[in-house]
Amino acid sequence: MSPLLRSLVQVTKRQGKHLLRALHGQQALTPSFACMTLDLDDVAAARQALAERGRWTDDDVVRHFAATFARWNGSQHASAFASGREALTAAVRALALPEGAEILLPGYTCVAVPNALRFAGCVPRFADIELDTFGLSAQAAERALTPNTRALVIQHTYGLVSRDYEALLDLARRKRLRVIEDCAHATGSTWNGKKVGNRGDVAIYSSEQSKVFCTGQGGLVTTNDQAVATRLIAQWQDAGRCRDEHVEHLLYSLIVGYYQHKAPLRHLLGDVLEIMHARHRLQATSEAELRGERPPEYGRRMSPAIAAQGLVQLEKLEHYAVLRRAAWTRWDEWAQREGRDTPRVLAGSQPAALRYPLLVTPTEKRDTTWVETQLAVPAGVWFATHLHPSTQPVTGCPQADLAVARCINLPTLVA
Ligand SMILES: *Cc1c(COP(=O)(O)O)cnc(C)c1O
Numbered sequence: 001m002s003p004l005l006r007s008l009v010q011v012t013k014r015q016g017k018h019l020l021r022a023l024h025g026q027q028a029l030t031p032s033f034a035c036m037t038l039d040l041d042d043v044a045a046a047r048q049a050l051a052e053r054g055r056w057t058d059d060d061v062v063r064h065f066a067a068t069f070a071r072w073n074g075s076q077h078a079s080a081f082a083s084g085r086e087a088l089t090a091a092v093r094a095l096a097l098p099e100g101a102e103i104l105l106p107g108y109t110c111v112a113v114p115n116a117l118r119f120a121g122c123v124p125r126f127a128d129i130e131l132d133t134f135g136l137s138a139q140a141a142e143r144a145l146t147p148n149t150r151a152l153v154i155q156h157t158y159g160l161v162s163r164d165y166e167a168l169l170d171l172a173r174r175k176r177l178r179v180i181e182d183c184a185h186a187t188g189s190t191w192n193g194k195k196v197g198n199r200g201d202v203a204i205y206s207s208e209q210s211k212v213f214c215t216g217q218g219g220l221v222t223t224n225d226q227a228v229a230t231r232l233i234a235q236w237q238d239a240g241r242c243r244d245e246h247v248e249h250l251l252y253s254l255i256v257g258y259y260q261h262k263a264p265l266r267h268l269l270g271d272v273l274e275i276m277h278a279r280h281r282l283q284a285t286s287e288a289e290l291r292g293e294r295p296p297e298y299g300r301r302m303s304p305a306i307a308a309q310g311l312v313q314l315e316k317l318e319h320y321a322v323l324r325r326a327a328w329t330r331w332d333e334w335a336q337r338e339g340r341d342t343p344r345v346l347a348g349s350q351p352a353a354l355r356y357p358l359l360v361t362p363t364e365k366r367d368t369t370w371v372e373t374q375l376a377v378p379a380g381v382w383f384a385t386h387l388h389p390s391t392q393p394v395t396g397c398p399q400a401d402l403a404v405a406r407c408i409n410l411p412t413l414v415a
Helices: 003-023 040-051 053-057 059-073 084-094 112-119 138-144 165-175 226-238 244-261 266-276 304-337 362-366 369-375 398-406
Strands: 077-081 102-106 123-127 149-155 178-182 202-206 219-223 355-359 407-411
Touching: 003 266, 040 053, 040 244, 040 304, 053 244, 053 304, 059 077, 059 219, 059 304, 077 084, 077 226, 084 112, 084 178, 084 202, 084 219, 084 226, 102 112, 112 123, 112 149, 123 138, 138 165, 149 165, 165 178, 219 226, 244 266, 244 304, 304 355, 355 398, 362 398, 362 407, 369 407, 398 407
Parallel strands: 102 123, 102 149, 149 178, 178 202
Antiparallel strands: 077 219, 202 219, 355 407
């Protein structure tokens, strides 16, 4: 199907849904999980970048963005790549592990994570999670160790600081493992006053449109280890650039994303802009990636045009974090009134509150229309599978099985 036709089909479906909701006397607009930190200043920056193509090779902007992020994050070094997954591959390579080293990771994540480890020449090995914060269980990780295990991934899921943060760091110290923190959901989450990502050897962040902040696609690696930083800088310098066509798609996706998810009158404007810019549509994870294949241009550094968007977003991160945490509190109050379990916020931590996870019954997860009817928000199904959105199975992780069957999530930003 041509991009234009695909857009027209989607727009027709969406307008039909708005109409149905209106006929049932329901609110036509529901909040979204995507692009919620975009505002008119982001749109202005994207339009300016589209008008100044001569600057798309000015890597000083990328260095400046990475340095600004490092300072904000309390880290000694940051490098910016084209996506979180590409940042993760760079992060693992910068650890200089032996070829074929095994890396432990939670069996409840997105498929981009094990792929990124494999693309760095390592072997992903899954261990079970805990259901308090949906992170890697230290006990399960210890049981899954083999003589080839060289590193583990601490994933701060939904923006919650991982329950076993300390225990996993301790396990790594005892077994001499390197620690990779996956902060793709947790940019800005703090633990004892310090931002997550600063306790392991290396950490990654994502600014994909459904994450804590949004540049369409984008990723960062941080480290406080000088040797790792030196290798990261070398890799970044060797990394390819994003093609101009891709940068153009990203900038248009930001403009359309704002009008589709955030703008007043988005139920009309979003669709108009989507049809206008149908040929600039992006896909988060390609079919080839779902099969575990390395995309042809994988390993690119961030484009200067996207780094400029990142600088605009960074200014607003704190503002949106406050709003997200306020929504989190309201969801907590609702869950308590309903007699449902609330997610566990680790004492001493302040979560970035990307999404509010909720354990419901498998029936309630199978069909989530009740969420929209009762709460006027959509239900997120992160993660609908162990390696979302891939359906390839992960076995031997019973708590992850439960999360797949029972965890839904609610948005923490409304427009
Ligand atoms: C999204 C995500 C990533 C990868 O980020 P991209 O920017 O989409 O490549 C890594 N880890 C987790 C847990 C994620 O959800």
